Amino acid sequence: MNQLKQISIVYILLFITMSGISFGQTNSEFIRVPDGRNINVFKLNQHIGKAMDSIGVPGLSIAIVNNNKIVYHNTFGVVNNKTQEPVTKQTIFEAASLSKPLFAYFIMKMAEMGKIDIDKPIYPYLKAIFPTGVIAKESFEAYQTLTPRIIMSHGTGIPNWVKGPIKIAFKPGTDFSYSGEAYQHLGAAFGTKLGIGWGSALDSLFLKEAAHPIGMNKSFYTWNDILENHAAKGHMKGKVNLEMHRDKKVGPGYSLQSDAQDYALFLIEMMNPKNIKKHTRDEMLKEHNHFKPDSKLLKETGQTGWGLGFAQKPTPYGMMHLHTGNNQDFQAYTMFIPDQEYGFVMFGNSDNLFPLLETIEQLLGEHF
Template structure:
């Protein structure tokens, strides 16, 4: 008995699946490229009403519990609001005065503390950091330790790596000291000054620098010299028991709750703050003449922090041109400069973006690790409203591209799988557990299967995948697509087509 009778419905099913996937890709392209209509220069009330609708829609699409936003115009906070929940289980609403983990926005604030020491003549930017450290020394290295300067630490170009992630501690339990952390994490991995490498240990070494030079606790110094003078009265690098009722629950990529935590260091990611306090910080770095600048740093020092010290590449190069002192730098299409920084931690994402020349800025906080697309869409809307385009909004296009790639992977998987299934049913393919009969296509399929399987196994073994933050909804679909394709390729390899033209395989039921 032959199975040829099943071939027609299988072909029809395969065709429908291909059509459906093709339509999905078209819808994804059109949906990803379409933007809510934002009028340049519209009244604030009009834009914020549009923003309300936009944010709530994005939070629903990406399953984000809470978001807080503050808008700055003409060097003033003109609007702020909070959406969603600080704690889903307790149905506690997120509010503007919620104290949130700012994560790597801490680097931008720390840079101000370092520049304060420069202005006082206590340190020099181009001196080796080791010159100022009495109680701790850089580990021996094949590279010149004197090239690890304060300037390079501030600009993530000192030769230090990203560092370990996920070293989190409950606020009230004992944690390693800063020096213990530095002993484990500080190791030169490339020649200082040769390239950009985003580094948490580098900024935490600056934390020790501040303590050694001033003889004061890092948080005490930052609070008195930077935070309070800027009006950031709800900000602190230390855990405060008052935070217990004010810090929202964080939520990871899977939507699991993440209770408040602290790191064994502070300078690179330990700042707790409110969305309006970070807006005040953003205002302080704007055009000359605003009333907060003279209390902290000179105009020259602020401009120095906003000068690109080194070009950035990779994913950072996709959204910025260079890195200054604790700030990413980009040149906008109209020639103006934008400075910004974001933060990402376990259950948290934050971002501020400022155009110093115009006095425009925005701060976005979210208690979800799934928020990069939301941040990118909001930045896109904001930049369109003020009459420009910021590079971080490119992530919206990247998300669309990843969806398209996922659709193509599924299409290829269905095509290969359907071809193998039809071949087996029509007796044009048979089981072979060796690579004989040989063919270029079969060997290529085997190599692709091995490569995809290796990628999948590596991905499963990782605690965190960068692509999951950019593509929080579609990452699992992409994974399933790759898995489906790898199985389709495997079956194509072990069920090769018969290649001898005079060979007529037996069919089921024949004698």
């Protein structure tokens, strides 16, 4: 009897050892993609590894959601291509513009709590601290009409990033103009309204009310000791950039640091909300800014509009909600299709992540 027990234990240990290739990387041997196919995880890992080597992507964090659960999370490559320090499950990446949808979620949670009205102009919260000359004289009246809803759906008419006085291109709420700059104003207005500013105190509120309740413990808008120890280094044209973005202020348009597993929890919340009300989630995913027929995005990508945080693209499998991120030496991408309970997110520490996405699509099917 004792011998049989020993043999059983040996077989169990052998099974665990042989399963080690995917243990900790995924909860499933196969992943279901939106077109209904099941993709072998081992094949996916091989495909990504070869593509990264071919394209020259230094490091990657990637996660996939099936049935509102993270079924795949893996990391590849290096934090720094000089030191060859490997990317691990603890490595954190700049999320770039993937900062925006998560900050929109935070604002919507605050709206539920009565701390902000998304249809009231933000200017009254800013006028006491507003330096003269920030807004061009001819645009000042239009600026005073900007609301969180208009900002989160990119209807402000403000350019993406601005040097010099801000000029508003059209009557707010009547057209589309993607703007990270406008998100910065929203963050400053909200922090000022609460009397806490837009530094680490605003980040702490985000963690308490938005991130931690859905399990996100590796996502921050301002620099801290965790990031000091676990942040990846960016790369441009194959060369490592040792200059880190140690942001002391919340940058709703760009400063989020996260990883694929943490961000996948946000995608799950968007598909199966637990921390916000369902009607709040529905409001976020509803189209608030429909692209005009001559829209460049419509013509080039098939995207048709913007909700409160995410772009929208109809697919044969349901509406895709998506967002790209590009801080140059860091790039990121995410999408999810609620009808399929499917989500995808990837973070890279280089300027060539999107050719990798195109190569991954050769295996997984259309994701952008």
